[in-house]
Amino acid sequence: MKPDTDPADVSGHERxxxxxxxxxxxxxxxxxxxxxxxxxxxEDLMRRFWIPVWSVPAGQGAPQRVLQYxxxxxxxxxxYARFYxxxxxxxxxxxxxxxxxxxxxxxxxxxxxxxxxxxxxxTDRYVDxxxxxxxxxxxxxxxxxxxxxxxxxxxxAHRAAMSVFDDLLNSFVPVDExxxxxxxxxxxxxxxxxxxxxxxxxxxxxxxxxxxxxLVHRRTGxxxxxxxxxxxxxxxxxxxxxxSMPLAEVAAVLGYADQPxxxxxxxxxxxxxxxxxxxxxxx
Numbered sequence: 510m511k512p513d514t515d516p517a518d519v520s521g522h523e524r525x526x527x528x529x530x531x532x533x534x535x536x537x538x539x540x541x542x543x544x545x546x547x548x549x550x551x552e553d554l555m556r557r558f559w560i561p562v563w564s565v566p567a568g569q570g571a572p573q574r575v576l577q578y579x580x581x582x583x584x585x586x587x588x589y590a591r592f593y594x595x596x597x598x599x600x601x602x603x604x605x606x607x608x609x610x611x612x613x614x615x616x617x618x619x620x621x622x623x624x625x626x627x628x629x630x631x632t633d634r635y636v637d638x639x640x641x642x643x644x645x646x647x648x649x650x651x652x653x654x655x656x657x658x659x660x661x662x663x664x665x666a667h668r669a670a671m672s673v674f675d676d677l678l679n680s681f682v683p684v685d686e687x688x689x690x691x692x693x694x695x696x697x698x699x700x701x702x703x704x705x706x707x708x709x710x711x712x713x714x715x716x717x718x719x720x721x722x723x724l725v726h727r728r729t730g731x732x733x734x735x736x737x738x739x740x741x742x743x744x745x746x747x748x749x750x751x752x753s754m755p756l757a758e759v760a761a762v763l764g765y766a767d768q769p770x771x772x773x774x775x776x777x778x779x780x781x782x783x784x785x786x787x788x789x790x791x792x
Contacts, residue, residue, distance in 0.1 A: 529743050532574040532599075532779070534790060539563050539571040540604060543667060548675060553684040553692065554622070556580065556614045558671050562661045563604045571604040576743050576778070579695055579729040579736055581620035581628060583638060585670075586610040587658075590638040590650040594620070594631025595730050599778055609661035611653050611670045613678075617695045618688030621728050622681045632730035645677055690714070691728040694721075698736045702744060705764035707733045742778055745771070749787040756783055 528542070540563035547555045556578075565571045577600050582593040587608055620628035624641050638646035656669035684692070697713055698704050710733055711721050725733050741763045748759050760771035775783045 529747060530576045530578055532576065532746055532786075532790060537571055539565045540573075541662075545667065545671060548671075551675075551678055551682065553689065554616055554619050554678055554682055556616055558667075558674075559612045559614060560609065560661075560667055560670070561604075561612070562609045564607045565605050567606070569605070573602045573604060574779075575600040575602075576739060576746065578614070578699075579725075579731060579739065580615050580617055581623070581631065582615065583613040584610050585612075585638070585650050585653045587654065590646065590653075591635040592623070592631070592638050592641040593635040594628060594633065596633055597731060597735060598633075599780060609657055611657060611667075613674060616684075616688075617691045617729050618684045619681070620730075622684065622688065627727040627730070629726055629730040642677070649673055649677060687724065687728070691724055694725065694733075695729070695736060698733075699740050702740075702763075704737060705741075707737070710736075738774070741765075742775060745775055745783065746779070746786065746790075749783055750790050752787055752791055759783070 528544070531542075540561050543560040543562070545558040545560075547557055561573075563571065575596075577596045579595055581595065584591050584593065615623070620631070624631065638650060640646075642649065652673040653670045656666050656673065660666050694710060694714060698710060704710065707718075707721070710716075711718060714721070716724070721733050725731060725736065729736075745759060745763055748754060748762070754762070756771070757768045760768045763771065765771040765774070772783055775786070779786060781789070
């Protein structure tokens, strides 16, 4: 996404043209997303903060489509504060009016630590933040809103809002041994495009089929096969956005047996064919 200000204006602030998982329509100029890395010491628990700020004309809506990573989220906005499990399909949020949100993208390890239960209980659903964090969640929500309501585009407001999370999240570290393992498993799948079969993951970590299935289900709510499918679809979206190769070649590079198989998978999750996506989302 194109930022409103130059990257040099914000120390430690990550600016990306389009985030890999975010299927942003290049014609949508209603919002800016500010992204900040995890604070020192919390890298095993969270990946980053993201702070969208938007202004949508009256009577209109700006749908935000995301092929979510296998991680839980916390989002505090003006009118809600929620803990989100992983959405296995396409996550869509419709922005309206003027608003902001402060989001935390966690690591795969974090959901179990924050909730105290297998993350499968939250798959494809969200709950009020207070249901997960109790009174701490209520206090955190109030403090984040106090910080952001001053000026939601201000870097100082962002820093103040993010600092509210520090003490609370530090109480959940260090991450447990199984948490480190699921972080490594997910990173292996996400960072290696040549991983196309679950057997490759099992061999890398010397895990039985049952052990890997139980690990991934308990900590992400999904399956090892889903991890691979999701990374392939995210990569497909990136290649289709820049139209760097024809559909048949995209399918081959991503390890699909043929183009029709790729088209079916992509259309089922994204809701449009790869060709239609390329035509609409190419910047």
